[in-house]
Structures are given as C-alpha cells and as structure tokens.
Amino acid sequence: MDSGARELPVGLLTLQGDYAKHEAAFRALGCATRGVRRPGELEGLRCLVIPGGESTTMTRLIDRVGLRGPLRDFAAQRPVMGTCAGLIMLAAGLADEAPEHGVRPLGLLDCTVRRNGYGTQVDSFDAAVEVDGLPGAGGPFPAVFIRAPRIVRTGPGVEVLARHGGEPVAVRQGHLLGLTFHPELTDDLRLHRAFLDLC
Amino acid sequence: MQTFWTDPLRGEDFGRKVGLAEMLKGGVIMDVTNAEQAVIAQEAGAVAVMALERIPSDIRKSGGIARMSQPAMIRDIQKVVSIPVMAKVRIGHFVEAQILEALGVDFIDESEVLTPADNVNHVIKHPFKVPFVCGCRNLGEALRRISEGAAMIRTKGEAGSGDVVEAVRHMREVLGDIAQLTTLKDNRKALEARAIEMRAPVELVAWVANNGKLPVPNFAAGGIATPADAAMMMQLGAETVFVGSGIFASDDPGPRAKAIVDAVTFHDDPKKLLEVSMNLGEPMRGRAVNEMAEGEKMAGRGW
Numbered sequence: 001m002d003s004g005a006r007e008l009p010v011g012l013l014t015l016q017g018d019y020a021k022h023e024a025a026f027r028a029l030g031c032a033t034r035g036v037r038r039p040g041e042l043e044g045l046r047c048l049v050i051p052g053g054e055s056t057t058m059t060r061l062i063d064r065v066g067l068r069g070p071l072r073d074f075a076a077q078r079p080v081m082g083t084c085a086g087l088i089m090l091a092a093g094l095a096d097e098a099p100e101h102g103v104r105p106l107g108l109l110d111c112t113v114r115r116n117g118y119g120t121q122v123d124s125f126d127a128a129v130e131v132d133g134l135p136g137a138g139g140p141f142p143a144v145f146i147r148a149p150r151i152v153r154t155g156p157g158v159e160v161l162a163r164h165g166g167e168p169v170a171v172r173q174g175h176l177l178g179l180t181f182h183p184e185l186t187d188d189l190r191l192h193r194a195f196l197d198l199c
Numbered sequence: 200m201q202t203f204w205t206d207p208l209r210g211e212d213f214g215r216k217v218g219l220a221e222m223l224k225g226g227v228i229m230d231v232t233n234a235e236q237a238v239i240a241q242e243a244g245a246v247a248v249m250a251l252e253r254i255p256s257d258i259r260k261s262g263g264i265a266r267m268s269q270p271a272m273i274r275d276i277q278k279v280v281s282i283p284v285m286a287k288v289r290i291g292h293f294v295e296a297q298i299l300e301a302l303g304v305d306f307i308d309e310s311e312v313l314t315p316a317d318n319v320n321h322v323i324k325h326p327f328k329v330p331f332v333c334g335c336r337n338l339g340e341a342l343r344r345i346s347e348g349a350a351m352i353r354t355k356g357e358a359g360s361g362d363v364v365e366a367v368r369h370m371r372e373v374l375g376d377i378a379q380l381t382t383l384k385d386n387r388k389a390l391e392a393r394a395i396e397m398r399a400p401v402e403l404v405a406w407v408a409n410n411g412k413l414p415v416p417n418f419a420a421g422g423i424a425t426p427a428d429a430a431m432m433m434q435l436g437a438e439t440v441f442v443g444s445g446i447f448a449s450d451d452p453g454p455r456a457k458a459i460v461d462a463v464t465f466h467d468d469p470k471k472l473l474e475v476s477m478n479l480g481e482p483m484r485g486r487a488v489n490e491m492a493e494g495e496k497m498a499g500r501g502w
Contacts, residue, residue, distance in 0.1 A: 014225070015225070015464055016224070016225040016226045016246060016464060017222060017224065017225060017226075018218075018221040018222055018224055019224075019225070020224065021221060037464065037465065052221070052222050053222050053223075053224075053225070053226070053246070054222065054223070054226065054246045054247075054282055054283075056241055056244070056281060056282050057226055057244045057245070057246050057282075057460070060242075060243075060244040060460075061244060061460075061461075061464055064461065084222075085222070098281070100238070100279075101241065101280070101281045102241075102242065103281070115281060116281060119303070120277075120283075120284075120303040120304070120305050121219050121283065121304075121305035121306065121328075121329060121330065122300060122303055122328045122329050124215045124218075124219070125215070126211070126212075126214075126215065144214065144215060144218055146215060146218045146219050146222060147219065147222075147283065147305070182218060185214065185218045185221065
C-alpha cells in the first residue's frame with residue numbers, strides 16, 4: 001500500500017450496529033475515523049470496517065442506499081475488516097440460510113458462513129483464542145462471541161488466523177479480514193492494530 | 200483498564216449481555232403480535248422484534264391483567280425470523296423470566312406495559328444468562344435497574360399512546376441528570392448524597408459522574424409513531440428506538456416500518472427525513488397523555 005494512505009481516515013460503515021465501539025478503538029490507536037452511509041463517502045478512506053450488528057438490517061440498508069457496488073469496488077482496492085455481522089456481509093455465501101430472511105452478502109471473502117451458528121443469545125460465550133501474527137506479546141485474544149456466525153468453508157486463497165474448537169474464527173484473504181467475534185467489545189487493540197498493518 | 204461492565208463483581212457474562220445491546224444500536228425494535236407481523240418487521244429492516252400478544256394500545260383498550268405472552272406464540276415468531284426476539288415479563292415476575300430464558304429468547308423486557316407482579320421489587324437480573332432491558336423515567340430509576348443487572352435501559356415514555364411527549368421528557372430527564380452529575384465528579388460527599396437520593400449504589404453514581412453517560416446502551420421507547428418521532432429521539436441522544444403500537448396500529452405497517460428504519464439511520468439528515476416521510480398513510484390515532492387520568496398511565500409502574 002502507498003504510504004500516503006496512512007494519513008487518511010479509517011472508514012466505518014455506520015448504517016447500523018456497534019460502529020461506535022470500533023471508532024473508540026481506532027481513536028485509542030491515534031487514527032481519525034469517518035462514518036459511511038452513502039456511496040460518495042467511500043472516497044479518500046484508508047480502509048473500511050463493517051461492524052457488528054444485524055446482517056438482515058445491513059443488507060436492506062446497503063441495497064436501499066445503493067452501496068452494494070461501491071462497497072465491492074472499494075474492497076477491490078482497499079482493506080476491509082468485518083466483525084460478526086460484518087463478516088457475514090463480506091462472505092461469499094451462507095449455509096442453511098432461509099432465503100426469506102433476505103440476507104445477501106457482498107461476496108468478497110471466499111468463505112461460507114452459517115448465521116447464528118451457535119444458537120440464540122443464551123448460547124453466546126467468551127473464549128481465549130490464539131491468533132496467528134498478532135503484534136506484540138499478550139497471549140491469547142479475549143474473543144467475545146455474540147449470536148456469532150460459524151465459518152463452515154474456506155476457499156483456497158483464505159488463510160485461517162485463529163480457530164476455536166477446531167473451526168476457523170478469524171480469516172484473511174489478502175487485505176480482507178473477517179472475524180466471527182468482537183474485538184471492539186474488549187480493551188485489547190491488537191486486532192485493530194493488525195488490521196491497520198494491512199493498510 | 201477496568202470498565203464498568205468488565206467488573207467481575209457483576210458476573211463474567213455481563214459484558215456479553217451489554218454486547219448484544221451494542222449490536223442493536225442505530226436500529227429499530229418493533230412490537231409484533233404474530234409471525235406475519237414479525238416477517239414484515241424483519242423485511243422492513245428491524246434489528247429485533249418484541250413478541251407480545253397485544254400491542255400496548257390494545258392492552259389499554261381491553262383492560263384486564265396483561266401477562267407474559269403465550270410461549271407457543273413467541274416460538275412461532277422465533278421460527279420465522281433470524282433477528283433477535285425479545286419478550287416481556289411483568290415487573291418482578293422472575294418465574295416468567297425463567298420461562299422465557301428456557302424458551303431461548305434473546306432479550307427480556309421487564310416492562311411496565313404489563314401488569315406488575317411485585318409492588319416493591321424488580322427481578323434480580325444478574326443471575327440470568329439472558330440479558331434484560333428495563334424502562335426508566337429518570338437517572339435514579341435507570342441506575343437502580345442497572346444495579347439489578349439490566350444490560351440496556353430505555354425510556355418508559357407512555358406506551359400505546361402514540362404521543363411522544365413522555366419519551367421526550369424521560370430522555371431529557373436522564374440526560375439532564377447525567378450532565379448535572381458530571382459537575383459533582385470530584386465531590387465525593389455530594390455523590391454520596393445523590394446516591395442516597397436516587398437509591399442507587401454510590402460506585403455506579405460515581406461511574407456516571409466520571410464518564411458522562413450510562414454504563415449500558417440508552418434507548419428510547421413509549422409513544423413513538425412517526426419517522427420524525429424516531430429521528431427526534433435519536434437527535435436527543437437515544438441510541439436506538441423501540442416502536443410499539445406505532446407501526447401495527449397504523450394504516451400502512453410495512454411502508455411505515457421501513458420509513459422509521461431509514462429515519463433512524465439518517466436521523467441527522469432533514470432532506471432524507473423529508474423523503475422517507477412522504478406518502479405514508481395515517482399514523483396511529485393515539486391519545487394525548489396530557490388528557491389521560493393518572494390511573495391510565497403505565498409509566499408510573501416500577502419502583
């Protein structure tokens with residue numbers, strides 16, 4: 001990546017979800033952020049984060065405001081990180097998904113995910129996961145899984161960075177990073193820093 | 200850094216409970232009474248649905264005791280949507296809460312819309328795996344509910360009225376109380392006095408004084424009926440809105456639900472608000488809160 005991009009703000013998809021938590025994480029790392037709700041707002045960003053939230057809601061809003069094509073074009077050029085619902089939006093496809101729920105991923109990261117893969121909120125959990133290539137020391141990452149998706153297939157170009165119970169929970173394909181959990185809900189900034197290293 | 204919700208005294212799962220509330224930010228939570236309405240809500244872009252047998256405006260009309268909904272009706276809704284499903288329990292009714300937890304609902308609303316089951320106590324919410332949301336009219340009430348384990352706070356407003364005036368009053372009260380408290384943050388004695396007045400734990404009062412916000416998400420509910428109402432609550436500082444009777448007691452539930460979702464996302468953009476407010480049918484007729492007898496109001500329930 002060109003070094004000039006490092007001066008640009010980090011973009012946050014602010015249609016719905018916990019984007020304020022990501023904003024706080026990047027601010028703690030000394031980065032400016034900018035919200036994106038319209039196609040033109042993708043101009044001049046260093047990278048983009050699709051936050052946690054509801055993928056049904058995000059799908060509808062992305063399509064209503066005409067962001068589907070622009071988001072795909074952006075991801076071809078610049079790094080994108082998706083956490084939980086954000087990973088669902090990045091995925092190539094969904095497993096066992098009723099079409100009437102109307103979730104349509106962007107088809108960018110070559111993996112298949114199952115939404116609400118562990119169950120409802122009473123099945124949400126925390127786990128310490130070993131993540132490959134995290135900057136600095138600090139041991140396993142405190143991962144928070146909330147109505148989390150499960151990654152049931154990864155394509156040949158996809159690198160698995162972390163597993164839980166043998167299944168991938170953090171994946172990378174070039175400058176695209178997908179997590180089934182929520183680093184933004186903890187005070188551990190290592191994954192946000194690792195993402196910035198891709199930009 | 201020790202944040203309020205990672206305090207181990209509050210249970211190791213409190214962070215996950217608040218975490219789900221974080222995921223619902225910037226969205227609309229809609230009351231639905233059957234599977235068909237739940238599908239309409241999800242299609243419109245709701246972030247969650249509240250499953251209940253009668254919307255608050257119908258509870259007002261029909262009278263009688265309003266209780267937890269039939270579990271079979273909630274299960275039918277869980278089957279047809281993939282967004283979180285919430286359901287209500289009566290204030291203090293911890294067994295209704297146990298039943299809803301066994302059913303696997305995603306959030307429980309301990310709600311003044313139902314007839315209270317305990318005139319003194321609310322449910323102690325920390326021991327449950329499922330998160331709770333509770334209503335409030337002011338900061339003291341919010342902090343008492345948070346100390347019992349509520350992972351989300353909402354204004355009470357006046358449910359089923361279609362009149363936003365009480366939701367506005369309650370949001371301004373909470374935010375005004377918080378602003379006032381921040382001026383006392385270096386005055387331990389004053390904080391202790393406020394804690395006694397508010398019947399809330401002093402460490403929670405001190406946390407709010409230091410941080411200038413609630414330690415859990417702060418949503419709006421009670422009387423929101425139009426895209427403009429929803430956007431107004433967001434501009435006042437709500438982080439998400441609940442719409443109860445406002446959608447399915449209106450002439451055009453689907454388009455209205457969608458317009459309210461868009462109004463929340465673009466709550467700070469008047470041109471967009473104009474666009475989404477166009478060509479909607481009649482909103483719910485509603486009843487002015489100022490013309491209600493005290494006994495008709497639901498917001499006074501809760502201790």
